[in-house]
Amino acid sequence: MSGSGEFAEFLPAYLAEVDELLASAQRDLLAVEDAVRKGQAQPRAVRELFRALHTLKGLSAMVDVEPIVSVAHWMEASLRLADQAGGRLPESSVEPLVEGLRAIELRVRQLGAGKTASPAPTALLERLEALGPQVLDAAPKRARPVKLDAEAAFASRLAPSEREQLEGGLTAGQRALRLDFVPSSERAAKGLNINTVRERVAKLADIVKVLPLSGAAAGGASLAFALLLITRAEDAALLDAVGGPPAMVRSLEAPEGAAEAPGDLAPAPPDGAALPAGAVLDEELDEPEVRRGGGLLRVEVSRLDEAMEWLAALVVNRSRLTRAVAALTQAGAPTRELTAILQENGRQLRDLRSAILRLRMVRVGDVLERLPLLVRGLRRATGKAVRLELEVGDAELDKAVADRLLPALVHLVRNAVDHALETPEERQAAGKSPEGLVHLSCHARASGQLELTLRDDGRGVDAKAVAKAANAPVPDSADALLDLLCRPGLSTRQEATRTSGRGMGMDIVRRIVVEQLGGELRMETRKGAGTTFTLSVPLTVTLMDAIVFECAGRRYAVAVGTVEELIDVAGVVRPAGADGLGLVERRGAAVPLVSLARLLDAGSSGDASAKGGGAKALIVRQRGDPVAFAVDRLLGQQEIVLRPLEDPLVRVPGVAGATDLGDGQPTLVLDLAALGAARMGRRKRASRAGEWVS
Amino acid sequence: MPEVLVVDDSKVMREMVVACLRPYPDSRFTQASSGLEAIEQLSLKPYDLLVLDLNMPDIGGIEVVEFVRGQDHLRNLPIIIVTTRGDEASRERALQAGADRFMTKPFTPDSIQGAARALLEKSSAEASRG
Incomplete structure (x- = not known):
């Protein structure tokens, strides 16, 4: 089964998150493969890959997608062993892992398309399951040079792979350091918390591990975080990244000739001089380079679309307001200030629109x-x-x-x-x-x-x-x-x-x-x-839900939001005559009925009403009043990409743009209200579509 | 009004947990996306319940439990650990470190609600006795 159960409503959010997990897993797997080829360990990528699959497995279990759970499970199992073996994988393991990711991706796509995830291929599961022993065989029996100051590095709290990573950094000529960060409410209010600190430090260093410290180890603060790093950055830059004092940098490298201290050591109290206990120095934090928590926020695209829809409603409303003001002006009312506000309002709407569009980038x-x-x-x-x-x-x-x-x-x-x-x-x-x-x-x-x-x-x-x-x-x-x-x-x-x-x-x-x-x-x-x-x-396109219909042998689309109702034209009171106008009954009231075929064909002298009988009608508000546009056949509803007609010569009132419905043929997207108004001579310019599209 | 801290690096997972626990009367939720952020949050404000993922990017759930249990003011904070199949070994360690309950994915809203209710009622009974 796919996505059933208690948490089915989380499926869209699940798919979005799984997409990101897969993307990062693919990146990490490429890094792992690169390292494997060079005969190196890649502890960080292996760990990240392991974690991504672990998260994927748990999430997939929650939304009940068993095929993904099983594939992820066996991949994760071998990666867990590889992580414990210091981030080493045998070359033979890369291919099955790539296939595993591909199998997961395929099933995610199936779910995204509203289908059921197909069962996990048994052969693949067997290959993945067989990876575990291979990984163990490849694990090195290591004898490494002692380089770390075990006490400073909290050696007892590090996994073997983490120690190896720190030592590897030293061997490669980098510095292995401990950097402390002391959190506080004041700092948090200024956007300086452990998450933002990690982001900032990650730009300067490889963070191998972060340990929370309390009591004496935290140098008098109730809580401090020790970041264990490999870096080439200067102390000053690192201290700056954690918001300045109270903070300290300390080398993790063992003094020349020192033997590694035996295993279980309590964290040593840090050097008092290097870690002044006391209040946060506010002037430090007020400096402009202390950035606000520049975190990332994940938003479902549908929410942005929703914001866009509200904005569209605002734009439509503004058009009405503009018309009302124009009417007042014509009647001789003093509208100068009102007009100025309207213009300002127009600019603001445009800014808001581009701000929302930017969110989609x-x-x-x-x-x-x-x-x-x-x-x-x-x-x-x-x-x-x-x-x-x-x-x-x-x-x-x-x-x-x-x-x-x-x-x-x-x-x-x-x-x-x-x-x-x-x-x-x-x-x-x-x-x-x-x-x-x-x-x-x-x-x-x-x-x-x-x-x-x-x-x-x-x-x-x-x-x-x-x-x-x-x-x-x-x-x-x-x-x-x-x-x-x-x-x-x-x-x-x-x-x-x-x-x-x-x-x-x-x-x-x-x-x-x-x-x-x-x-x-x-x-x-x-x-x-x-x-x-x-x-x-x-860089951007306009997406909209559209009703697609056929009229006089051609296909057209119209934005769903502009259509108030779809009706059968069974209750015709007066059929469309030679002028293309008639009346149709809707809930006891007569609504003007316009033959769209006739309207579109207005330029030619052919008898359009004969061509387009009009079995269905779309009801659209035109200057506040309902008007029914008769069409031949409704073909359905779909999301379209609206391409504005850029060429001013092609631009016609009532045509919002063109789109491709997937058949390679351009299909016109109509703005019925504007079309009706323009063609029936009541109004010269299309207000709504013109404004929105431009 | 119970203050609940939900810790998971997966946003979907956090939201699922919050959705499960929301029916518990008047609860308020804070979310943290990493073990370190959780520890930071715990140092800034008191909480009545901690729901913790085992596997996180910086420090894992076990280390959070160990740290929390080493703090005087957090010694009795109820902790629910959320685990995944395959975490059995870590479960054992988390239990030794002082976690109160385990929920293994997939779990149902009822099961985690039940666990939360039992823990919250137990600690409020202890508080009124003490």
Whole structure:
């Protein structure tokens, strides 16, 4: 079963958190693999990986997703042993762990799509279960040099892997230090608490362990935290990160020639001179560089959407207010001040809107963190040597754009490795380095667009082969070549490859970038030197729930929020006549009925009412009064990405924009109230849609 | 009005625990996302119940229990430990360190509510006697 039981309502929050756990687990597993290959231990990544799976298992148990519980359980069990063995894993364990993560990810996606998680594959569970003994065999029988001052390092309170980590830092020429932080209500009120301190110190040092101390060990304070670190940072910077005195830094390195003190030692009272007991120095904390708790907050996207909806309601209300003021002005009332306030109000709404949109922004770097794992898998599947370079900086983009863009990038990266890059032998024969390069960079443009460039140094696109496969003349420009590549179903491959399948799928990439996101896709290619794809996508898009319907043989969409009711037009009082107007009964009252087909066809002289009989009607408020728009057929409700029609020539009152319903065809998104008003000559400009979209 | 401190690095898990315990009359909840944050919170304000995850990024639940039991003013703070299958060895250690109850995921709202009620009523009875 999936997500049933007592906690079913937590499923969306569960999915969001599990996504994050998986992302961090993948990062850690890559770090582990890297270390395994170099024959090193990676205690921190192993521990983090273990913890992520442990949390995942517990959460999945709560929401009753047994397949994920079992996979996570066996992964966790072997990682627990590896953690105890100082963070060492045998090379043979990496592949099953990768598969385990993939199996979990697949099931999370199933749940996200409202399906049931499929049962965990028995073969995989067996392989994972068999990891435990392998991990134990790989554990080193260690004999390490004594380097730590056991007393200062609270050796008795450290796990072997933590001691090893500290010693490893010393061996690598770093400093192993103990840094104390004394919490207090005053400090907490200023945003300086153990969580923010950890964040700040983590920027300067590897935190191996944090120990709470009380009594004498805390130097007179009721509570102190000792942070055990490996770092190259200066004492002053570290002290500053914990908010200054009372705090101290102390080396954990044993004095030259000192033997390791025997095991069980009580924490020693710290050096009194270095730890002045007493009040917090307020002037220190008032310094500007003491940042407020810059914590992160996780918010469900649906809550942001909700805020956006409220804002939309505000905008609609403002339009009404504007009209009311305009009416007052016309009637000769003194409205100068009112108009000024309205203008101010408009600016504030725009600011609020961009503030909410900013909340939806995610770091591009976070979006792309799956790519290294993808390339890793491709490396194994194709046997090619590939280096992935990511140059993403701090750019951010809207979550909705990111979610749509990622599949397109995955596609392009896969194509690059699978088709564009040559085998190491071919590359060497061509005088290239055996290792192929895939380079992805991105930066935000001032125009509100994000530009991503994906470059490979592979063989380049063979225009002749593409032309032959497409049965078309050889294209004479890069654009024409890209057009050919984007033909549905085109493939220059004789056989399907295991990773990319047969089709290049460039048509899908183009559809996502151009049709769905309203962006641009360009390509440059040079035979033997490589191919570069450039994607420009808007940083944000407008998402809305829409009712999709058919009218006079075409499909249209309209925002759900603008439609008051859907009715059958059975109760027609007076059918639409030649003027396209009629009356329909709704709960005993007559409502004007407009033939949408007629309205849309107003320019031509054809008999529209004959075309669109109008079995259903959408009721929309137009200047406060209900109006029914007759349509032929309702097709359903779905979330759409609204693409505003940027071109002023195309911009029409009553058309809010266009969207792709998934069929690659542009579908117009109507604003019925504005359309009716504009076409029936009551009002010149669309107020609502125009304002919202611009 | 019982003050409850719920400690787990998973936000969903904390919210589930709060949802389970909310029906207990007038309880107030504070959430902490790490063992260290929990210890910090406990030093800043008195609590009537501590619900603690065993496995956390900085210091684990056991270390929190050990620390708490070493503090005079926290010696009698009721502690419920939330564990996951596979934590059996740690359970033993947590028990020795002085935890009062265990809840193993998946647990039901009723079971954790029952545990909380029993502990809170016991400590309020002790308080009125003492």
